[in-house]
Amino acid sequence: MEVILGKRAGFCPGVKNTVIKTEKILEQVKEIYCLGQLVHNKQVTEKLKQKGLKIVDDISVVPNNSYLIIRAHGIPKETYKKIKEKNIKALDLTCPKVLQIHKQVENYAKLGYYIILTGEKEHPEVIGTYSFGVPNISVVENLEDIKLAVECINKKDIRNIAVVSQTTFSMEKFEQYTSNLKKMIKKDSNLEINKTICDATKLRQMETTEIARQVELMVIIGGKNSSNTKKLYEISLRECNNAVLVETIDDLYMNYVKRFKKIGIMAGASTPKYVIDEIVQIIENTKTENYMFGG
Ligand code: SF4
Missing domain, CATH: 3.40.50.11270 (Rossmann fold)
Structure with missing residues (x-):
């Protein structure tokens, strides 16, 4: 294979x-x-x-x-x-990149900015970062949250607005949300957009897209509670006809894998090398079995 x-x-x-x-x-x-x-x-x-x-x-x-x-x-x-x-x-x-965002948010807060933090509300990194911007900060996880944040900004009559992001947030969502925000805030506002999505996350998401476009099945390895892993799985589902998310080899249904000739593998930021190596080795040593889809 x-x-x-x-x-x-x-x-x-x-x-x-x-x-x-x-x-x-x-x-x-x-x-x-x-x-x-x-x-x-x-x-x-x-x-x-x-x-x-x-x-x-x-x-x-x-x-x-x-x-x-x-x-x-x-x-x-x-x-x-x-x-x-x-x-x-x-x-x-604490990752130096996260510490850097804490400092940025704290500085913006001191300067009287309203901060928009794109990310998942329940994610520990977001909970930490949020605390440095209170009270003028909103977490934006979806399009509805942007409306609520803008309402809050208008109510407080704040014209200086800064955007930062959870380091593992989706690049696409970040672009989409910031472009929506630009259209919704008052025209005379000063908007500072800080793309704080970590390079490791960005590059991994980009590589996942590239691989998913070339293969028949994408296998994403990572914790089911890992937010960056879930994003890789979402990308794979969008770019490839078939995608599975597994934590270890035990979750991989080999009778299903056998149907494919070309398989892409990507793993989240918390996945240890030995787990990846084991899965790669087993798939590489598995023979494709001809299978007629729908037949
Ligand atoms: S993804 Fe990893 S390297 Fe990037 S900010 Fe988070 S912990 Fe740090």
Whole structure:
């Protein structure tokens, strides 16, 4: 079977750094807390849990004086304060690109701008970034949200508007939303658009589009709760007739895969290399079986 594997499949620099440093610190510290899943991948998280990583949802349950990892997505401003109050020793692994957006948003807020943050409202990175722009900030996840944000801007009579994005947001949606926004705000407004979608995300989405156009089936590997993986799957569904989303080889229905001759593979930013390698190897060693569609 012919396989085209995306060059950009797997860990992005931020996730790679997080996993390596967490593994290292777990060699020295027996128990270390993490707020939320370290990376959106069950297999990676399970391995680290066995080594002493404790995943909790809220800072209130992290004991005073304990150790804590701040994952690549970053945390809200208030959580930094609580970490200090509880004398928690934190290893801040927030991706530098996310930290940069926090600073940008904080500066805009100080200058009196209204901030539009394109992204998913429930995504931890968005929750963190949002906290740096309160009260003049709106998260825009869909077209309806743009209307609500513009209503808010008009009500507050703010003319300086800045747009930033979740680092893993869809490029297409970002372009669409900003162009809609331009048409909806008052003509004398000053609009500053910051394309803060991470290069690793952009390039991976572009490569997925390219590969999906050449193959019969796209296999996207990644956590089912990973937002950047879901986007790769959406792109694949749009550009290719057949696409599947799997976390590991166990999710891949080989009788289905056997129907195709040319298969594209891409993986989300939290997918470890060994999971990708295993799937590539098995597909490459599988023979295509002639199958008459609809026959
Ligand atoms: S996707 Fe980009 S911004 Fe997000 S963690 Fe990875 S490298 Fe950092």
